[in-house]
Amino acid sequence: MGLTRVSISTSQNTLAPISERDAEKILNQLKEGERPEVEQLLQLLEYVRIHPEFRITDNE
Amino acid sequence: MIQDPLTHERQPLVPETAPASENDETEPTLEQRAAELRTLLESRNVPISELGAEMGKTLVRRLVFLHIQSDLSPSRIVEEVQSMVRFYNKFFEGSTREQFHQGFFGEFAVAYALQEQLGYPVYYSTTEEDMEGKVDFLVDLEDGQPLVAVQIKSVYLRGDMDCVVYKPGVDLDSLPNELEVHISDRVHSTSEQLTAYCEEHSFRPMVIVIPSPDSDIPLYNLQTGLPVERGVGGKDKTELANRIWQGLDEKGFVTWD
Numbered sequence: 001m002g003l004t005r006v007s008i009s010t011s012q013n014t015l016a017p018i019s020e021r022d023a024e025k026i027l028n029q030l031k032e033g034e035r036p037e038v039e040q041l042l043q044l045l046e047y048v049r050i051h052p053e054f055r056i057t058d059n060e
Numbered sequence: 061m062i063q064d065p066l067t068h069e070r071q072p073l074v075p076e077t078a079p080a081s082e083n084d085e086t087e088p089t090l091e092q093r094a095a096e097l098r099t100l101l102e103s104r105n106v107p108i109s110e111l112g113a114e115m116g117k118t119l120v121r122r123l124v125f126l127h128i129q130s131d132l133s134p135s136r137i138v139e140e141v142q143s144m145v146r147f148y149n150k151f152f153e154g155s156t157r158e159q160f161h162q163g164f165f166g167e168f169a170v171a172y173a174l175q176e177q178l179g180y181p182v183y184y185s186t187t188e189e190d191m192e193g194k195v196d197f198l199v200d201l202e203d204g205q206p207l208v209a210v211q212i213k214s215v216y217l218r219g220d221m222d223c224v225v226y227k228p229g230v231d232l233d234s235l236p237n238e239l240e241v242h243i244s245d246r247v248h249s250t251s252e253q254l255t256a257y258c259e260e261h262s263f264r265p266m267v268i269v270i271p272s273p274d275s276d277i278p279l280y281n282l283q284t285g286l287p288v289e290r291g292v293g294g295k296d297k298t299e300l301a302n303r304i305w306q307g308l309d310e311k312g313f314v315t316w317d
Contacts, residue, residue, distance in 0.1 A: 006184045008124045009175070015118050027100075035104070041101070042114060042118055045115065045147075049143060049144070052087045053087065056096045056097055
C-alpha cells in the first residue's frame, strides 16, 4: 500500500490550540501527580507561552 | 497648598506620580513563565529532553506555517518567532536547548531553501522514518529517481565552509578538520542509521551540514528562522540555497542528461 506523503506546503499546524479550561485541566493533572500525554504537555507549553495572564502556580 | 488657577486640575504631560496599576500583580515575563513551568514539570519527573524532540518538530511546522502558508506581515512573524525563541530558550535551558534550537531552526531553513528557493517539493518524514532512519524530511528532485532522505546537522563553525551537502558512506569521512572536531561523533552515528535505513527502504541518503546562527558565517538566523540575507555588499539573498544547489550538482544528486 502506498504512503501518502505530507507536503510542507499543505500540512496543517499539528498542535491544536486548547482552551483555558483544558490548560487548567492539564496543569491540575500534573499537580496531582498524574502524567498527561506528551501532546497535552506541548499544548500546555504553547498555551502558557501565548497567554501571559495564565497562572501556573496558585497565589498564596 | 495654593493651586495655580491656570493649571489647576489640568493633566500634566508627564504625570508626577506613576498611575497605580489596576492590579498590583505584574504579569510574569515569557522567561519567568517558561522557568516556572519547567520547574513544575521537572518536579513531576517529566523528561524535558523528550519534550524537546517533540516540540522541535512541532515548531518546524509552526515556522512552515508562518513563512510559507500564512499571510501575516513580516513584523508579526518576527514577533511570533521571537516569542517562541525567548520562551523555549528558557524552557529548554541547558544541553537540551542547543539540540532543540539548532534542530528546528536548521531543519526549517534547509526545507525552506529546498522548496521555496530551489523549487523541489519537500515532505515531512513519518514517525518511523524519523525514529528509525533519523530522516528529518524527504525531498523529490523530480528526476524519476527515489526520494532523497535528508538529515540536517546544524553546527557551530569558525570560518567558512563551502560544502554543505554530503553523501553518507561516501564523503562524510572527508569533512573539513575544523568541522570534524565539532560534529564527528554526532554526525557519524546518525548518518550510519540514515544510510542503513535508506538501503532498506530505497531512498537516496543525504546529509546537509550547515553553520548555526552563532557561527562566524551563519546560513540562517534566529530572528526569523529563515536563511540569512546578505544582500548589501555581500553575498546574495539565497546563499544557503546556492550552496545546496552547488552540492547537489557536485555530488551527483542532479544530472544534466
